[in-house]
Amino acid sequence: MTDVTAPAEVVRAERPRKAHPFRDVLIKRLGFGVLTLFIVSILVFVATQILPGNAASAVLQNTATPARLHALELQMHLNRPAVAQYWSWLIGLLHGKLGTSLVSGASVTSLIGGRIVNTAVLMLLAGVIGTVIGVALGMLAAARRDSWLDHGLSVVALAVTALPEFVVAMALVVVFAALLWHILPAVSVFPPGASPWSSPSLLVLPVATLVIVIVPYTFRMMRAAMIDALESDYVEMARLKGMSRWRVLAVHALPNAIAPTIQVIGLNFLYLAGGVVVVEYVFNYPGLGQALVNAVSDRDIPVIQFIVLLLAAFYVAVNIATDLISLAATPRRRLPRS
Amino acid sequence: MASNAALAVLQTAGRGRARRREWATVLSRAVRTPRGATGLSIVGVVVLIAAIGPAVAPYSSTEFVTAPFANPSAAFWLGGDTLGRDVLSRTLDGGWELLLMAAAATLLGVVAGAICGVSAAYFGGRWDTLIMRIVDIVLAFPQLVFALLLVSVLGPKIWLIILAVGISHAPQVARVTRAAALDVCERDFVRAAQILGMPARQVLRKEVLPNLTSVLMVELGLRLTYSILVIAGLSFLGFGLQPPAASWGLMINENRIGLVANPWGVLAPVLLIAALTIGMNTLTDAIARASLGVGRQADDALLAGISAAGAAQ
Numbered sequence: 001m002t003d004v005t006a007p008a009e010v011v012r013a014e015r016p017r018k019a020h021p022f023r024d025v026l027i028k029r030l031g032f033g034v035l036t037l038f039i040v041s042i043l044v045f046v047a048t049q050i051l052p053g054n055a056a057s058a059v060l061q062n063t064a065t066p067a068r069l070h071a072l073e074l075q076m077h078l079n080r081p082a083v084a085q086y087w088s089w090l091i092g093l094l095h096g097k098l099g100t101s102l103v104s105g106a107s108v109t110s111l112i113g114g115r116i117v118n119t120a121v122l123m124l125l126a127g128v129i130g131t132v133i134g135v136a137l138g139m140l141a142a143a144r145r146d147s148w149l150d151h152g153l154s155v156v157a158l159a160v161t162a163l164p165e166f167v168v169a170m171a172l173v174v175v176f177a178a179l180l181w182h183i184l185p186a187v188s189v190f191p192p193g194a195s196p197w198s199s200p201s202l203l204v205l206p207v208a209t210l211v212i213v214i215v216p217y218t219f220r221m222m223r224a225a226m227i228d229a230l231e232s233d234y235v236e237m238a239r240l241k242g243m244s245r246w247r248v249l250a251v252h253a254l255p256n257a258i259a260p261t262i263q264v265i266g267l268n269f270l271y272l273a274g275g276v277v278v279v280e281y282v283f284n285y286p287g288l289g290q291a292l293v294n295a296v297s298d299r300d301i302p303v304i305q306f307i308v309l310l311l312a313a314f315y316v317a318v319n320i321a322t323d324l325i326s327l328a329a330t331p332r333r334r335l336p337r338s
Numbered sequence: 339m340a341s342n343a344a345l346a347v348l349q350t351a352g353r354g355r356a357r358r359r360e361w362a363t364v365l366s367r368a369v370r371t372p373r374g375a376t377g378l379s380i381v382g383v384v385v386l387i388a389a390i391g392p393a394v395a396p397y398s399s400t401e402f403v404t405a406p407f408a409n410p411s412a413a414f415w416l417g418g419d420t421l422g423r424d425v426l427s428r429t430l431d432g433g434w435e436l437l438l439m440a441a442a443a444t445l446l447g448v449v450a451g452a453i454c455g456v457s458a459a460y461f462g463g464r465w466d467t468l469i470m471r472i473v474d475i476v477l478a479f480p481q482l483v484f485a486l487l488l489v490s491v492l493g494p495k496i497w498l499i500i501l502a503v504g505i506s507h508a509p510q511v512a513r514v515t516r517a518a519a520l521d522v523c524e525r526d527f528v529r530a531a532q533i534l535g536m537p538a539r540q541v542l543r544k545e546v547l548p549n550l551t552s553v554l555m556v557e558l559g560l561r562l563t564y565s566i567l568v569i570a571g572l573s574f575l576g577f578g579l580q581p582p583a584a585s586w587g588l589m590i591n592e593n594r595i596g597l598v599a600n601p602w603g604v605l606a607p608v609l610l611i612a613a614l615t616i617g618m619n620t621l622t623d624a625i626a627r628a629s630l631g632v633g634r635q636a637d638d639a640l641l642a643g644i645s646a647a648g649a650a651q
Contacts, residue, residue, distance in 0.1 A: 032474070036478050037478070039475050040475060040479070158373075158619060159616045159619070159620065160616075162563045162615040162616065162618065163612055163616070164566075164567045166570075166587075167611055167615075170594065170604055171612075173597065174605070270480070273483075274480025274481060274483055277480075277483065277486070278574070292483070292486060297577075304486075308479070308486075311479070312478045312479055
């Protein structure tokens with residue numbers, strides 16, 4: 001039990017000719033991922049372009065007369081059979097032809113390109129900082145289980161877990177930007193095209209909001225995983241040998257809590273994909289989420305289609321990555337079940 | 339004949355024993371813990387404010403009665419909002435629709451999810467595969483984005499938001515109930531009922547479902563918390579109730595430009611939404627602990643897992 005990698009290596013060494021199960025899983029998961037995205041693309045297309053109240057009437061809104069509607073439908077190829085429309089849309093997407101915004105007339109690529117980077121910066125910063133803080137606090141609470149620190153952290157985590165992002169955001173604005181202190185800007189005012197790290201103070205509140213929202217469940221998962229690991233026999237053994245508490249924690253317990261940690265990181269990024277929408281809107285941060293909210297208000301369908309697909313692709317990719325990495329980190333699970 | 343008699347015995351035994359009592363036991367055990375009591379009282383206060391608020395509001399929630407962002411005064415306890423309406427009246431009037439929508443969406447999501455999950459576990463085979471694939475596909479959207487997609491097509495309609503939030507809950511509920519039901523479906527009393535010729539729908543309703551009571555209770559609590567979160571979020575983004583209606587999410591958005599002049603326009607709805615979600619979450623945690631047995635480490639892992647999986651949505 002002290003070394004979980006040992007049995008797996010032995011069994012694999014005995015059967016060198018067998019297909020690598022890891023590769024099988026990879027191929028299977030990737031296949032399902034592509035299939036899922038394909039079906040998601042059909043759903044998005046049907047929802048936005050085929051349903052009554054289609055793109056043409058969305059563009060014209062109140063100015064729609066039957067004649068203008070018909071003309072625009074011709075222009076947007078909405079009169080062709082649905083399957084043909086879908087097919088040319090999908091082929092276009094795969095060739096990087098994302099269409100043009102119905103509102104500004106600019107190409108979706110030029111509208112979205114810079115925003116992808118901005119959102120990625122926000123998510124990465126929040127994901128990394130939130131995970132590090134959550135894991136550290138979780139380990140601390142598990143190591144000092146049932147102390148006042150553990151109880152205090154657990155109660156706070158429980159309370160904060162379900163707070164909506166905009167509530168956290170407004171609370172931060174009240175404290176740091178508007179009422180108590182005036183140290184940070186309440187909204188991000190970027191010059192167009194500037195990268196977010198050109199003015200780091202604008203990033204503080206959006207990142208802090210997302211961190212506050214993801215730390216509680218990182219903490220709770222990590223605390224539970226560490227307590228689980230700390231109560232196992234090999235940790236008991238290490239402790240009885242007279243090893244120091246922190247060494248036991250870092251060398252013996254932590255490596256065995258690695259799989260839940262990877263799951264937590266995966267969940268954090270999945271959450272962030274949805275969480276950035278509201279946070280970017282609150283702080284006027286020029287990312288994908290803000291673009292999505294604006295596009296939904298304007299019913300700018302090509303922009304909505306692309307952002308939703310992008311977020312869905314990110315979701316699928318994070319799911320696959322989480323599965324594969326935690327599989328790689330726990331060799332026991334790689335063995336075929338007997 | 340013999341089998342019919344046995345069937346009747348099974349039915350009566352199954353009914354009285356499990357369903358009626360279990361949820362009541364779990365609930366009463368939960369609210370007797372400090373956590374459960376705290377959660378329930380916080381939720382109770384917010385629900386009370388939302389429910390009787392419209393009746394006791396001093397002014398109409400849509401009339402312009404004072405100056406925009408007026409400071410609190412004797413006549414207007416929480417001051418004026420962005421258009422000079424009474425913040426207190428709008429706060430009192432702005433909660434009940436959020437609560438009703440969240441309750442409807444949760445019920446829809448949990449019922450649909452439970453039906454899918456339980457039938458997938460019971461029938462297995464292709465039906466199971468089909469359901470779980472659909473679950474995977476719906477789970478490929480962030481919950482809020484899924485709702486935004488539907489709203490962008492059909493416009494911000496109340497029934498659409500309820501439907502969108504309900505559908506986005508169903509996959510998670512289906513996963514959890516399927517996992518729990520797989521276990522129950524293997525048990526002897528289910529086999530016995532099958533052998534005695536009980537129709538599948540009855541087996542599911544009378545034998546399997548009562549044994550999922552506590553799982554479903556925890557799901558109800560969790561999904562209700564996330565319904566409140568998503569619906570208030572949509573309303574904050576401007577896709578819920580449309581102005582001039584009063585709604586907590588919308589109020590925060592309308593009044594945040596006047597945060598310095600009259601903070602109550604933002605603070606009152608923020609505090610109420612925060613209290614509601616904190617209370618709901620605490621109560622759900624107490625219910626989950628009461629239904630699992632308290633203090634064991636495996637349960638801690640499970641509890642953290644439950645809330646994390648929910649939060650990721």
